[in-house]
Amino acid sequence: MEEKITNVITDGQDLADKAAELKTKGVTDVTVTVDTFNHTRYEKVTKGKHLQPVIDGINAATKEGLKIRLNVSIKEGFNEDEVLDFLQLTFQHKYDVVFMPTISYDLLKSKMPALRKIEGDFDGIEFYKYPSAIGRIGFLLN
Numbered sequence: 473m474e475e476k477i478t479n480v481i482t483d484g485q486d487l488a489d490k491a492a493e494l495k496t497k498g499v500t501d502v503t504v505t506v507d508t509f510n511h512t513r514y515e516k517v518t519k520g521k522h523l524q525p526v527i528d529g530i531n532a533a534t535k536e537g538l539k540i541r542l543n544v545s546i547k548e549g550f551n552e553d554e555v556l557d558f559l560q561l562t563f564q565h566k567y568d569v570v571f572m573p574t575i576s577y578d579l580l581k582s583k584m585p586a587l588r589k590i591e592g593d594f595d596g597i598e599f600y601k602y603p604s605a606i607g608r609i610g611f612l613l614n
Contacts, residue, residue, distance in 0.1 A: 476498050477497075477498070477499060478498060478499055478500045478501060479499070479500070479501040479502070479503060480494060480499050480501070480502050480503070481502075481503040481505070481543075482502065482503070482504055482505070482529075483504070483505055483506075483518075483521075483526070484504040484505075484506060484525065484526035484529040484530060485521060485525050485526060485529070486525070486529070487502065487504065487525075487526070487528075487529025487530065487532060487533055488525060488528040488529040488531075488532040490529075491529065491532035491533040491535070491536045491538065492532075492536055494533070494536070494538065495536040495537065495538060499538065500538065500539060501538065501539045501540075501541065502533045502538045502539070502540055502541070503541040503542075503543055504526065504529070504530055504540065504541070504542050504543070505542075505543045506526055506542055506543075506544065507544055507545045507546075507547070507550075507551055508523075508550075508551045508554060509523065509527075509554065509557060509558075510523075510551070510554065511523045511524075513550065513551060514526075517550075530542075534565065539566075539568075540565070540566075540567045540568070541567065541568040541569075541570055542558070542561070542567055542568070542569045542570065543570050543572060543612075544558055544569060544570065544571050544572065545571075545572040545574040546571060546572075546574060546575045546580060547574055547575065548575060552575065555580055555583045555584070556583060556584070558571075558609075559584055559602065559605075559609060561607060562601075562602060562605040562606065562607030562608060562609060563602070563604065563605045563606065563607070564606075565606065565607055566606045566607050567607040567608075568599070568607060568608050568610055569607065569608070569609050569610065570597055570609075570610035570611070570612055571609070571610065571611050571612065572612050573611075573612055573613075573614055577611050580611070581600075584600075584602065584609065586602055586603055587600040587601070587602055587609060588600060588601055588602070588603065590608065594610070596612060596613050597610040597611065597612055597613065598610065598611045598613055
């Protein structure tokens with residue numbers, strides 16, 4: 473018996489074209505690895521790829537009713553100024569924004585002082601929520 477895949481991990485480049493098909497195949501969750509929503513930075517770090525297909529893919533997946541998780545690596549000198557931008561997404565969308573252990577979590581949390589921990593077992597992720605946010609902020613545990 474074939475195991476059904478319910479979560480797909482992607483860089484998001486072709487997600488817009490595949491979102492409907494993924495939904496039809498029973499996928500419920502999409503994890504997109506994206507470290508910046510700054511177009512210039514994105515092109516630099518991905519060696520020339522464009523950010524817009526990723527944004528379009530996330531929007532298409534959301535439209536299909538797929539749950540969105542963004543895996544984000546914050547790096548000093550690169551994108552640490554975008555932490556609050558990623559937080560803002562959780563006010564506008566029911567996304568899980570999960571930070572990877574690439575920078576001190578204490579430093580990240582200090583930029584988001586109103587975070588409130590969500591109790592529960594989340595498969596190696598410590599989740600928090602900001603008051604009135606609809607999405608969650610997560611920290612991948614080592």
